[in-house]
Amino acid sequence: MDLRNGFIETIGNTPLIRLHAASEATGCEILGKAEFMNPGGSIKDRAAWWMIREAEKDGCLQAGDTVVEGTAGNTGIGIAHICNARGYDCVIYMPDNQSREKIEILQTLGAEVRVVPTVPYANDMNYQKQADRYAQTRDDALWVNQFDNTANRLAHFESTGPEIWRQTDGRVDAFACSVGTGGTISGVAQYLRQQKSEVRIVLLDCVGSALYNYVSTGVATLSDGTSITEGIGNARVTDNLAGTEIDWALQISDQEMVDTVYTLLREEGWFFGSSSGINVCGAIEVARQLGPGHTIVTMLCDGGGKYRSSLYDREWLLSRGMRIG
Numbered sequence: 001m002d003l004r005n006g007f008i009e010t011i012g013n014t015p016l017i018r019l020h021a022a023s024e025a026t027g028c029e030i031l032g033k034a035e036f037m038n039p040g041g042s043i044k045d046r047a048a049w050w051m052i053r054e055a056e057k058d059g060c061l062q063a064g065d066t067v068v069e070g071t072a073g074n075t076g077i078g079i080a081h082i083c084n085a086r087g088y089d090c091v092i093y094m095p096d097n098q099s100r101e102k103i104e105i106l107q108t109l110g111a112e113v114r115v116v117p118t119v120p121y122a123n124d125m126n127y128q129k130q131a132d133r134y135a136q137t138r139d140d141a142l143w144v145n146q147f148d149n150t151a152n153r154l155a156h157f158e159s160t161g162p163e164i165w166r167q168t169d170g171r172v173d174a175f176a177c178s179v180g181t182g183g184t185i186s187g188v189a190q191y192l193r194q195q196k197s198e199v200r201i202v203l204l205d206c207v208g209s210a211l212y213n214y215v216s217t218g219v220a221t222l223s224d225g226t227s228i229t230e231g232i233g234n235a236r237v238t239d240n241l242a243g244t245e246i247d248w249a250l251q252i253s254d255q256e257m258v259d260t261v262y263t264l265l266r267e268e269g270w271f272f273g274s275s276s277g278i279n280v281c282g283a284i285e286v287a288r289q290l291g292p293g294h295t296i297v298t299m300l301c302d303g304g305g306k307y308r309s310s311l312y313d314r315e316w317l318l319s320r321g322m323r324i325g
Contacts, residue, residue, distance in 0.1 A: 007082065008082070011040075012160070014035055014038060015167075016168065017033075022284050027291075030287055033164065033297065033299050036272070036300055036303040041305075048078030048079045051155075052083075054154070060142055065088055065142060066089040066140055068091045068092075068134055069092055070132075073099070073231065074306075075181075080109035083111075093131040095115075095119075097118040098230055101307065101308060102306050122235070132145070147238040149239075152181055152240050155183065155187060157187035157188075160184065164297050165191065175189065175199060175201055176250075178275050180275075181238055182242075185203060186241055202282065202286050204279060207226065210222045215248065227254055229257060230310075231274075232278065255322060259281075261311065264280065265304070272304050
């Protein structure tokens with residue numbers, strides 16, 4: 001029988017989906033990795049498992065311990081699932097600008113959720129720093145530290161990158177991806193470049209983040225504005241992202257993202273979150289810049305169900321100046 005043994009073995013090996021309208025419009029093959037089909041519902045299941053797995057290997061995490069993390073939601077959801085599967089307690093710190101659906105999912109999974117005010121990373125009350133300090137007060141707690149824990153990057157070097165290479169039969173010309181921790185783009189880029197040095201790696205960024213400027217100028221300075229996207233963008237270069245060779249960056253506006261997710265929903269039936277909208281929009285632009293005949297892969301990070309009260313709420317969008325066509 002062809003079986004997967006429990007939650008852990010269900011992570012990864014997601015399909016690669018041809019995005020029909022985007023491909024037809026550009027003359028390229030635009031392919032999305034269906035990470036919303038992971039058992040916890042997002043790409044972050046991969047990083048969550050690898051970080052916990054490596055901590056177990058190193059002896060940093062033992063039976064009965066508590067796993068602590070600061071997260072915008074999806075990594076926390078993946079961690080909470082895995083903690084249930086492996087027998088750990090879970091404490092999650094979240095900024096208060098995330099959708100209520102993520103908080104409710106985490107609570108349903110049994111995590112202790114601590115929602116804290118949204119402040120910049122430089123502030124000592126930033127959610128990541130609060131998670132670190134809390135873990136340090138306990139002898140039985142592990143702070144996962146997804147932004148600078150390079151087991152995050154390793155997850156995508158060992159799983160996502162090889163899957164993309166195999167599923168495209170090596171015919172991938174560019175990988176375009178939005179960035180939060182930097183684990184996905186770094187791990188995938190490292191693997192693909194080992195197989196084919198001329199693969200282009202394109203970082204996709206939202207407004208209000210420093211990563212577009214980092215790639216374009218070498219200096220991580222924040223761009224003007226704020227974004228309604230969740231889980232992507234950063235004010236600094238993480239250990240996961242540092243040293244990754246990126247060819248160029250694109251900055252995608254919130255309105256472009258909203259237009260993309262609603263087009264995908266209404267015309268192709270796909271119900272995606274905001275980071276997937278950034279990714280598809282960016283992949284289309286990469287295809288236009290490269291010209292017809294290329295294969296571009298991006299990530300379909302999670303579904304839209306966690307954003308019903310924000311991205312898929314008309315009044316919420318209008319209150320933030322977004323148009324819905």
